[in-house]
Amino acid sequence: MRKDEILCFVALRNERTLLPHLLEHYRRLGVDRFFFLDNGSTDGTRELVLEQPDSHCFHTEGSHFAENITPPRWINTLMRVFGSGHWCLSVDADELLVYPDLERVSLRRLFNYLESTGAEAVIGSMIDMYADGPLAECSYDGSIPLVHASSYFDPEPGWLRARDGLYPPEQMFGGVRERVFWRGRFKQTFPPCLTKVPIVRWSRDTHYHAAQHTISKVRFSELRVALLHFKFVWGFQQKSASSLGENAQLKEIPAIAVPTAPGKLRQAVQSKRFAGRWRIRITMQVVL
Numbered sequence: 030m031r032k033d034e035i036l037c038f039v040a041l042r043n044e045r046t047l048l049p050h051l052l053e054h055y056r057r058l059g060v061d062r063f064f065f066l067d068n069g070s071t072d073g074t075r076e077l078v079l080e081q082p083d084s085h086c087f088h089t090e091g092s093h094f095a096e097n098i099t100p101p102r103w104i105n106t107l108m109r110v111f112g113s114g115h116w117c118l119s120v121d122a123d124e125l126l127v128y129p130d131l132e133r134v135s136l137r138r139l140f141n142y143l144e145s146t147g148a149e150a151v152i153g154s155m156i157d158m159y160a161d162g163p164l165a166e167c168s169y170d171g172s173i174p175l176v177h178a179s180s181y182f183d184p185e186p187g188w189l190r191a192r193d194g195l196y197p198p199e200q201m202f203g204g205v206r207e208r209v210f211w212r213g214r215f216k217q218t219f220p221p222c223l224t225k226v227p228i229v230r231w232s233r234d235t236h237y238h239a240a241q242h243t244i245s246k247v248r249f250s251e252l253r254v255a256l257l258h259f260k261f262v263w264g265f266q267q268k269s270a271s272s273l274g275e276n277a278q279l280k281e282i283p284a285i286a287v288p289t290a291p292g293k294l295r296q297a298v299q300s301k302r303f304a305g306r307w308r309i310r311i312t313m314q315v316v317l
Contacts, residue, residue, distance in 0.1 A: 034061040035136050036115050038108055040101075041122040042068040045077055046171040047259070052081065054125050059136035060118065064111055066103050099239045112231040116140040119241050120227050120256065125175065126153070128254040143230070148250035151228035152197050155221075155258040157205045158182050158303075169262045179259050180303040183208070187223050195243050200224040227256060 037060045039051070052063070063084040067075045068091075078086040089103060108117055116136070120126060128139065143151070158179040160167055169178050187203035200222055203211075207220035225241045236245050 030062065030111070032114060034115060035059055035118075035140065036062050036064065036112050037118040037120065038064045038066070038104055038112065039120060039122055040066040040068065040104055041070070041074060043070045043072045043074055044122040045070075045072045045074045046169060047122050047175070047262070048074060048077055049171060050175050051122055051125070052084075055118070056083075058126070058131065064107055066107060101237050101240055104241075105236045108231050109233055109236070113233045113235075115231060116143075117229050117231045118227055119229070119237070121258075123259040123262065124155070124227075124256040125259070126227055126254060126256055128252070140230075143228075143250050143252070146250060148248055148252075149230045150226050150244065150247040151250045151252055151254055153225050153227045153254040153256050154186070154201055155204070155223045155225060155256045156182050157258050157260060159205070159261040159300075164261055167262060175259050175262070176257065176303050179262055181300045182257075182303070183299065184301050185299065187220075192243070195238075196246055197224060197226065197243070197249060200242065225256060228254065 037055050041048075044051075055063070061083065063078075063081070065078045065084060065086045066089060067078065067086055068089050075086055075088060078084050087103075087107065104119060108119065118126065118136075128134070143149075158176065159181050160179045161181060169175075183205035185204075185208075187201040187207070189199055189201055191199050201224045202222055203220045204223050211218070211220050222242050226237070226244045226247075227241060229235060229244065229247065234245065235247065238244060
């Protein structure tokens with residue numbers, strides 16, 4: 030492996046349908062090599078990864094929630110062994126990284142800029158994407174791009190909370206999932222954290238604390254990126270039920286338990302539709 034290779038680390042399970050789109054997106058941006066952590070897939074995900082000339086697959090059978098969230102031991106270990114000294118991306122299989130001028134600026138050019146400023150990491154915000162219809166009827170066969178299948182988003186940002194002593198020192202919470210699902214008795218649970226650190230110049234001393242939401246001490250760039258989050262694609266209810274069965278303290282119970290009326294997500298908030306090109310403001314509000 031060359032010292033200048035750009036690496037992407039992904040933990041996943043049963044994501045064969047999404048995987049080709051993930052690979053195409055990050056290859057186009059300039060990722061040289063992928064490291065997949067497959068947590069017991071049964072749909073052919075692992076076999077598809079092993080067919081890729083630029084990908085490595087590590088297999089686990091343990092509990093993702095027990096071993097790879099707080100802290101994410103599996104990903105931390107992979108990144109320490111293979112990522113030290115490299116610019117690394119750490120994303121989920123349903124997340125597509127976007128940043129200003131990505132149509133013209135490759136990851137290598139972006140990372141050269143970050144190095145020139147002394148930055149070691151970039152903060153990103155998750156933007157939930159959804160289709161025009163009830164979650165229970167969502168279906169996706171991979172035949173069209175994800176942004177065409179789930180083309181709506183809520184442009185209103187979440188709310189910010191200072192986290193003294195943590196990196197990053199401020200995080201965004203809420204978003205469309207809080208506005209639609211966190212009501213009644215579910216208001217007692219904390220809404221989703223929308224802040225992640227998906228880009229890091231990794232070292233052997235670097236480690237994530239809680240998934241990719243908090244990290245050890247690093248120098249952050251003033252640049253901000255976004256992660257288009259396709260949580261509400263095919264199989265959402267089945268995946269959610271499986272996750273709930275594994276983790277009794279899962280914090281996203283409202284998004285699993287609350288029934289969704291036809292068109293609810295799109296109609297419940299002031300949704301916008303992706304129309305062909307993203308412009309990303311520093312505030313992480315997305316506009317067309």
